[in-house]
Every structure is written in structure tokens, then in C-alpha cells.
Amino acid sequence: MCSHRRRIAGILSVIVLIIASISLYSRHLTTIALTEELHALREEKPLNIIDLDSAINFGARTGIETRTSWNAPIMWESMFDGSLYDQMHKEANTAVALTVFAVGRYLEAYLNKFLTSAEEHFMVGLKVTFFVFTDSPEKVPEISFAPQRNLKVVKVEKYNRWQDISMMRMKTISEIIDTVLKHNFTYVFCFDVDQIFTARFGSEALGESVALLHAHYYKLPKYRFTYDRNPKSKACMTEGDYYYHAAIFGGTCEKVKALADYCYLNIMEDKMNDVEALWHDESHLNKYFWLNKPTKLLSPEYCWDRSLPNNDILIERLIWAPKDYEKLRTR
Template sequence: MIYVTVEFFFFLDDRQRISAVFFSCLLLVLSFIALRASFQYFPKVSFLKNLPVLSQATLRPTVSLDDTLNYEARQDVQTRTSWNAPIIWELMFDPNFYDKKHLEAKTAVALTVFAVGRYLDAYLNTFLTSAEKHFMVGLPVTFYVFTDQPEKVPNITLAPLRHLKVIKVERYSRWQDISMMRMKTISEIIEKELRHNFNYVFCLDVDQEFKGRFGSEALGESVAVLHVYYYKLPKTQFTYDRNPKSKAYMEEGDYYYHAAVFGGSCDAVKALADYCYLNTMEDKLNNVEALWHDESHLNKYFWLNKPSRILSSEYCFDPRINYMTEVIVHRLVWAPKQYAELRT
């Protein structure tokens, strides 16, 4: 190929040779600029704790314990989907057994959270301190904090094998755009780093607080959480996007999922993030915005690609609710919303 290219070059006249050289140099310069730009996002990293040595191999989930679940332990709620995926409730699993098996398998988990603008001051400290106390306790965990103000991230005390990493991101003027770009950012960090070092990744909203065990029973290939306000309602009342012009458009679905919590293997979460981002961008090009933004696209994705594990509303609960007695453990709860102050 090189020989043919060089031979062809000598058949050109002087003007054509100059043009060829010029455009080759231009292409080289543009390639260099693109390469440099691609690294603008990731070098802005603050290491607040010593991080584990990075691997080059893709890690995969290695533990499957669904056959040990006690589906009959809860007669008051649905414990299995029509496609045979478990819906995890208190009393269905043995926490000590799950933890023992995942420790033996050396399961490693990443947790991503975005704290941009005023959300950092309002929620991040509570989120991180409660996560360290309740999220995957005993397992190797790295908390990935994406923020526009890395210098303000609290330096919390972490147990052995627990790490905190801060990555600077751009702040967008509209919270809807922040929500959209979250998916792109998650996909990028999975491809660059997480898939080489973690069996699972969970992605959570920052305006939440851990109140109880959020442990290894939640781990699975593709994990969604039931929205606390919808799982008992008829499907006709689910707030899917009903606009046929949107890529998130749905006529029907299985459940209504909350985008405040999702997770799974790195490959599964990357596929979800890519789907949501690309479809959001296509909507944007068509001057369309899905009803509930990334949550609408997430629900469409899980309708087309069934999650292998569903977490009950124990794993994302609104403490203002006092009538759902079947939710006997509040593992992760919504923090008080301050939209008027935080989204301006």
C-alpha cells in the first residue's frame, strides 16, 4: 500500500504534489488537535485517596446467587417478573451469605455520582458519608464524583479498600443538559477505566441518603429500581413519554423505573448510557425533549432490554410516604428537594 501511494505521488505535477503535502500536513494537525481534545476531560482528576492499580483486562461479574433467593418469603409483593428476573425485597436473601460469596470472588464495585453547581453544597457530603456507611460494606468500592468544583469535594474518612476519585466536568446552564451529558460521561469513564477494574458499576443521583444496607444482593448484570410512586399503580398511569416524535415514545411497558438508581456490569451500563445519550441527542436535533429526560429514555431502554434484576423501592424511597407498609426497610431515601433554589 505504501509503495503504491509513493509511486502515485511521483506521477503528480508540482502543483498537485504541493496540494497533497499541504492536505496531508493539515490532516496531521487536525488529528493531533482531536487527540488532545479527547484527553481534556480525563486529565482533570484529583486523587483524594490512593487508588488501586489499574488493569487492562475487562472484568466481568463472577457470582450468581439467584437460586438461593427465597421468593416465597414475601407473599405481600411481587418477587419475580414475567421474564423470571428477581425483584429484591427484604427477607428474600441472606446478607451474610451474599457478602461472603462476593468477598471470596473479590468483587469490586464503582459508584458514580454527579454533584454540579449548588447540588454539591446541598447534598454531596451527606451522600458520601452515608454511602461509606451503608453501600457495599466490606467490598472494594471506588466512589467517582463528577463535579465542576473539585476543590469543594469533602475529604471523608474511608475504610480499607474504599477509594474516592474526583473528576472535573463542565457545568451546563440547564439542568436538563446536565442530565443528558451524564450518560455520555458515564459511558466514557466506563470505556476508559471502569471496565478494566470493576465487576459492577452503580450510578446514583446525589440528592439521596443511605439509611440502611445497600449491599451485594443488589448486584446483577443489568439492574433497575422500581419508582416508589408508580409500582402499585395501573400501567395506564405510568408517565412514559407519549410523544410519537420522541425516541423515548412508549405505548406500553413492564414497570416504571426510577433513573435515580441503575447499575450492572460495565458492559450493560455502558450500553444503557450509550442508548440514552444517542437517543437524547437525536431528539435534540429534532427539537424534541422527552417528558422526563434521561428517565424517559431509560424506561424505553429497559422495555426493549429487560433488566436481569429489579430492586424494590426499598432501594430508592421517599420518606414522606407513610402508607406503603410493604417497604419495611428504607435503604436509600430521597433528600428534601430544593428545585427552586438549586436549578436556577
Template sequence: MSEVQWIYAPWKIKHKIFILIFLPFVFWLSWYSNGGNSWTSSLPFSCKLHYDHARRDGSYLDHLLEIRLPRMNYSQPETMNLLRTDVAVLTPWFAPIIWDGTFNIDILNHQFKQRDVRIGLVIFAIKKYVVFLQLFLETAETFFMVGYKVNYYILTDRPKDVPNVTLAEGRRVVVLKIPSHARWQDVCLNRMEIISVFTKQQFIHEVDYLVSADIDMRFSDHVGVEILSDTFGTLHPGFYRAKRQHFTFERRPASQAYIAVDEGDFYYAAGFYGGTVDEVYKLANQCHNGIMTDKANSIEAVWHEESHLNKYFLNHKPTKILSPEYLWDNGMGVPEVLRKRRFVAVPKNHAEIRN
């Protein structure tokens, strides 16, 4: 064998090995990036909505380009000037507590408009509670997420009784029929299951954020994107000043909703909570699993799904907390710290409505 052949022979062997290893990898990579699979799990939710459609031609990267917005004039934030000194505005885990005077809605709107967010508002209208729908929807059109795309998801056993309300552009009513239950307690206990099921089947494809709200309420002041976060809970109007030992948590250790007397951050109301679709699904699914485990053990948490919601928020801290401005009952008076009453209870006879 000549010297040239001797040098070339090992290179031929290495070349064949390189082809055998490298080409299959190239084919696999091509298949993976052209529909065989997806690498979207680590992307923010708002990006995932557009990723599959745009990834082939690279237009997905256009979402990263700067969006030109009109100039804004507003007072400069001051590092040494507290926005509110009469209330707490931050939790120990750095979640903001939203009160009037703690945010600039114009700045927030500029940020959220860039993302073109879509919000789903989930409302249960079971049995006689359907009578609250007209006022709820009319006031929501005046005060809730004005200027944004909103789907009103009305879960009801009486679809024919859903009123016809004039809606702004980009907003729609989606009526979803669900079964009723003999006891009002069972209606409450089944909410988490219903939310998790519809989130997986439908909501995930249609909106970016989900907000669950009680129907026997009305909006009376601005409620906008300042509430949006991965997860948010609302301070219960009856307990926002109380010590944890006075919270009406589920105290029986046998329950999945159990919270010990020396545990608990705040008492959250089930009448107004939400977050991204992904996070609400996780919340609802875990609460439902806890409810079903309790049921198998013949236990019913003291405040039904609200008890399980509080247990969830104990272990999975909400990333934003709403003050009682966002869930109030005028029968409790108007304390000085409450500058706004944004979402308030409608006077009613509970026994009559629940019967």
C-alpha cells in the same frame, strides 16, 4: 523404480503438503496465543480482568479451583414456603424483585467475596448539588457495600468543594471534572454521555460493577451485593403500584424514548440503577444516542434521561429489579410493604437548588 521407491514417493508428496499446510497453522496458533490476539470476548467480565496476565503460564486456571470458606449455619430454604406473600418477587422474565426478606446477605457475601468484586458508585455533583456530598458519602460509608472495594466516582464542576471524608480500607474518592450547563435539564440529559465516555476511558479498567445514584439522597439502611446483576433498575416510588397507562413515559412517537400506552412493564427511576461495567456502557451509550437523535429533531423527552432509561429497559429487560426500599421519599409516608427504607431523599427546595 523399485517397489519400495514406488510406495515411498507418494508419501513424500503427502509429507510436503502436510508441512506446507500444518506448520503455518502452528506458527499462527503460537502467535495468537502469545499476544497477537485474544480470545477473551466470550469470558465473563470478572474472568477477563485476570486472563491476559495469567494465560501464558496457565495460572488462569487457578481461578477455577474451589476456594475454602468458613462453614455457614443458616435456616434451610423451603420450596413450599414463600419468602414474601404480600409483594411480587419475580418478573415474567425470571428476574428477581428484591425486597427485605427475599435474600440471605450472608450467603450472598460468601459468593461475592470469592470473586473479589470492585464496585464503582457514580455521583453527579453539579453546581449547588455539591452541598449534598458530605452526607451522601458519610452514609454510604456506613451502609453501602460495607466490606467491599468501592470507588466513589464524583463527577463535578467544583472539584475544590468535594469534602474530605474518612473512608474504610479499599475505598477511595475519585474526583472527575466535568463542565456545567445553564439548565438543570441539560445536566440530566448529558449524564448518559458522560457515563459512557468515562466507562470506556477509565471505569472499565478499575471496577467490575457500576452503580449510578442521585446525590440528593442518603443511605439509611443496608445496601449490599444483593443488588448486583448484569443490569438492575429500581421501581419508582411513585409508580410501583400503578398501571402502565398511568406511567409518565414519553408518549410522543417522534421521540426515541417513545413507549405506547399498552406497553411497559414497570416505571424505573433514574436515581438508582446499574450493572456490570460492560452492560452499563451499552445502556448509557444507547440512551445517549437516543437523546442526541431527539435533540437533532428538536425533541426533549418528558423526563429527560429517565425516559430513555425506561425505553432501554423495555427492550433490554433488567436482570434484577430493586423494590422502592432502594429509592424512597419519606414524604410519601411508609406503606406496610416497605419494611426497610435503604436509600432515601434528602428534604430540599428544588427550585432553589436548581437555580
């Protein structure tokens, strides 16, 4: 009898994973104002990625790590010439998509400040489209954008639990890359909405596969990293390189889709086994980057928590917005 039940459970797990995989390619997104403009853009293929990392001055900063063991740069202020990156990306006609989720109370609390500060500091001078995923499109604020910079609003389902909202964004990111972004954009960056741009967040951050060092962990020994240690979870890690923050990740459309697909499928398998990773999609993201090393790391200057001592931080490019989780999060 036990063997029979295990066999049935195994079959059900396979069926659910197959359904999850099919749904990734269902290409069903509800958009606001159907996008003839985006369909027209499909004829333009993204240009080759720009690699200026050989010009980085790795010795410009002392006392902090500026390069990984696999020779990926860790971007800190003073290590690069931002104008050189900007010039090359403008000449290459680089187009960047930024995705952000503003669901439930997060929209009214954070979205306006996120978008206005992003317009001021994010990839200034490049073609940028801000994709806002929300359950309340009518509440998205009207923002004035510079030429070749615009906003697209995509309606998404609101889940009952904030944990599910956080985890299921990976499915949505994968779908929009497959249906729209890969045809129109060279790079895609994915952000949490409860953040504020305060200084240049420029083209030096672009790369094939980009991860962010978590501000709270970048100076801690590895044994204090909060990886998921539950062997029942697909996110379980017994070792790793760094602790990455899921508030920002990016890269080429191909690489970001691979990350999103990996996280979504493993989240779904965990759900089938009645398991939830310790830090939800962030735990799965850390596992992905352990197995698939990022080609560029962003220092905590690119996402800083002002409650921390900032001895290493020469410039705060993005900061954590004040959090009030008791009011903002659904249970």
C-alpha cells in the same frame, strides 16, 4: 424545494449522530490528580459475576410482586441472605464503582451526606471507589474511608440547564466506563446525589443489569405510568413492564455502558429534532429497559420517599433527601 430541505435536514441529522457517536469514544475526561493508581489497576481483569439468585426465597413476601414475567428477581427484604452474597463477592474479589454527579448547588446541598452515608451502608466490606463528577472539585468534602474504599474526583462541564446536566451524564458515564472502569471494576452503580443511605445497600443488589422500581409508581396500574407519549421523541412508549427510576441503575460495565450509549444517542437525536423527552434521561432509560429487560430489579426499599405510606417497606435502605428545586436548579 421542500424535498431539498428535507434532504438537507436528513443529512444534518446523520452528521450530528456520527459526531455524537465519535464523542462517546473520544476518551477525553479531565480528572483531578492524574491516576497512576488507576492505570496500574488496568492489569487486573474483573472476575466473573456472581449469581446467587437461585437461592432467593420468592415466597417470603406476600401481597407484592417478587419476580418479573421474564423471571428476574425483584429484591425485597426477607427474600435473601445478605451474608451469603457478601461472602461470595468477597471471595471473588468483587470491585464496585459508584458514580454520582454533584454539579452546581447540588454539591454543597447533598454531597457530604451522600458520601458519608454511602461509606456507612453501601457495599460494606467490598472494594468500592466513589467517582464524584463535579464542576467544583475544590469543594468536594474530605471523607474518611475504610481500607480498599476510596474517592476519585472528576471535573466535568456545568451546563446552563439542569435538564441538560441530567441528560448529558449518560455521555460521561459511558466515557469513564470505556477509559477506566471496565479495566478495574466488576460492577458499576450510578446514583443521583440527592439521596441518603439509611441501611444496608449490599451485594445482593449487584447483577448483570439492574433497574429500580420507582417508589411513586410500583403499585399503580400501567396506564398511570408517566412514559413519554410523544411520537416525535425516541423515548416514546405505548406500553411497558414497570416504571423505572433513573436515580439508581447499575450492572456490569458492559451493560451499563450499553444503557448509557443508548440513552445518549437517542437524547442527541431528539435534540436534533428539537424534542425533549418528558422526564429527560429517565424517559430514555425506561425505553431502554423495555427493549432490554433488566436481570434484576430493586424494590422501592432501595430508594424510598418518606412522604409515601410505607405499608410494604420493611427497611428503608436509601431515602430521598429533602428537595428545594427552586434554589438548586438552574433554569
